[in-house]
Amino acid sequence: MLRVENLTVKFPSRFGDVTAVEDMVMSIDVGEIHGLVGESGAGKSTVGAAIIGLLQKPGYVADGDMMLGDTDLRRLDRFEAHALRGKRISMIFQDPQTSLNPLMRIEDQLIETILAHEDISVADARTRAVDLLDEMGIENAAARMQSYPHQFSGGMRQRVVIALALCTNPELIIADEPTTALDVAVQSQVLDLIRRLADVRKVGFMLITHDIGVIAQIADTVTVMRHGKMIENGPTAQVLGQPKEDYTKQLMAAVPPLDRKIARFKVPDEDGIITPSEARGNAAEAWLMRGIKEDPIGLTLDQVNVAFPGVRTSLWxxxxxxxxxxxxxxxxxxxxxxxxxxxxxxxxxxxxxxxxxxxxxxxxxxxxxxxxxxxxxxxxxxxxxxxxxxxxxxxxxSSLNSRHRIGAILAEPLWLYGLETDKDARRKLCIDMLSLVGMPPEAIDKYPHQFSGGQRQRIAVARALLARPKxxxxxxxxxxxxxxxxxxxxxxxxxxxxxxxxxxxxxxxxxxxxxxxxxxxxxxxxxxxxxxxxxxxxxxxxxxxxxxxxxxxxxxxxxxxxx
Missing domain, CATH: 3.40.50.300 (P-loop containing nucleotide triphosphate hydrolases)
Incomplete structure (x- = not known):
């Protein structure tokens, strides 16, 4: 159903083209679930965006073939590509908060998507939308349709995004971390639904995830990526059960077990990534140690109740x-x-x-x-x-200011709490803290959107630590x-x-x-x-x-x- 050969994606910059994906080869049969795993920044999401035609500018497909059945995806004009998206190929994005319109109710967003691709009445579209939300495990779906995205938890927003992708019964669904924000109970429901769609409706899935347990449970085949290149691919039992490449073996060793507690996690070799054992990380660690002047403190909660105003459905x-x-x-x-x-x-x-x-x-x-x-x-x-x-x-x-460079974001707690008054010292300390969480020094002059989701989370941890919390x-x-x-x-x-x-x-x-x-x-x-x-x-x-x-x-x- 889907065939990708020698796919190469580049992003131009003033220092030359940056190759995000190089010579990627993969295929997905009808009704097959294909897992795509690898480190954050490995190019997994870029592959999905290239296939559906949503590469962020100025990125472009430099080489390779992408065929959806008999349709050459690289030869579509923008009108043909727009008609294909949502109808034949749908995508579940990694961040549900930015996938939903904050100014529209959930009902309106679901109905709009259905009507854009299906010749049915508004009433029928509303009925299908309620059924989809109910299938996603959202209680009292008919009433929650009137809510806005911010009135849902992160996991519930992800369920709404999955319902949006399923609205038009597409041939291929590219699921970019579809269960990231879901608890295990709802994750099990979603994975069962994906398996059923693949088996019964013969929908093909490209499942992009870092959860190897999910891949082991549901994927028919898997591709392992690193630094934009394919490391290993094949049937899931073969790649994960009998890996040939050292990097795949390291990934498997890093998966935390459920049946026992371990003292330390096994970390794969990180080529080019600064680790906490290096000098800069040690400098930040020493600075944190100097800030400890008191014994650890604890928290106590006693009969705490939290309530929010309900949704008004009547003036009376x-x-x-x-x-x-x-x-x-x-x-x-x-x-x-x-x-x-x-x-x-x-x-x-x-x-x-x-x-x-x-x-x-x-x-x-x-x-x-x-x-x-x-x-x-x-x-x-x-x-x-x-x-x-x-x-x-x-x-x-959402928690990192998109208009500020990383240096300004990290320095904020230092001057806000009076922990460091010298500007040059603040910059050096921010670089040290970035290194402590495994980020390179040059990250300090970039913006949040220039990093993958995992890299942004490491930056968020660094910012929290710079306040010297207890x-x-x-x-x-x-x-x-x-x-x-x-x-x-x-x-x-x-x-x-x-x-x-x-x-x-x-x-x-x-x-x-x-x-x-x-x-x-x-x-x-x-x-x-x-x-x-x-x-x-x-x-x-x-x-x-x-x-x-x-x-x-x-x-x-x-x-x-x-x-």
């Missing part, structure tokens, strides 16, 4: 509030890591924003180191917690990272947490990662705590049925492949 009836968190009570011991897990929409991100003072609880108390922790606007700008509690957000692209709240910090960079970042967080006595609240839907990171685990569902306890106890002998279900749904590689 006041809407009921939406309760996002209900009676949340747990302790975060000083210098430990607490993992927060649960479905998307269960309140994990709301809990993080409540701790940082971005949301005010309607009732309950919070304390930090025994001192009261105000919520929302009651927390003054000069309150110590503004510096001592830092957050790494789920979406690094509490670090990580909201899905590895969701945009491939397994190799994930292993590097988690080793970094583990080392920093142990060396500096950081108290960490680690939010993730990846249960394998949480087991490696957390000392204690809190399981949330629908805004309520379902289970809380020591990490190893929760993973080995869970008491709540919901916890058991989450563990059973987590995709893992076959034991024989690990050996």
């Amino acid at each position: 009836k006041k809407p009921d509030p939406y309760v996002a968190l209900r009676d949340i009570s747990f302790d975060v011991k000083p210098g430990t890591v607490v993992g927060i897990v649960g479905e998307s929409g269960s309140g994990k991100s709301t809990l993080a924003k409540t701790l940082t003072g971005l949301i005010k609880p309607v009732s309950g108390t919070m304390t930090m180191g025994g001192a009261p922790l105000p919520g929302g606007r009651e927390r003054a700008r000069n309150h110590p917690s503004r510096q001592l509690i830092q957050m790494v957000f789920q979406d690094p692209f 509490v670090l709240i990580c909201d899905e910090p590895t969701s945009a990272l491939d397994v190799s960079i994930q292993a590097q970042l988690l080793n970094l967080l583990k080392g920093l947490q142990a060396a500096f006595g950081l108290t960490v609240v680690f939010i993730s839907h990846n249960l394998s990662v949480v087991r490696q990171m957390a000392d204690d685990v809190v399981v949330l569902r629908n805004g309520k705590i379902r289970e809380v306890g020591a990490s190893e106890t929760v993973y080995t002998t869970p008491t709540a049925d919901y916890t058991k279900r989450l563990l059973a749904l987590t995709p893992v590689m076959p034991a024989a492949w690990r050996a």
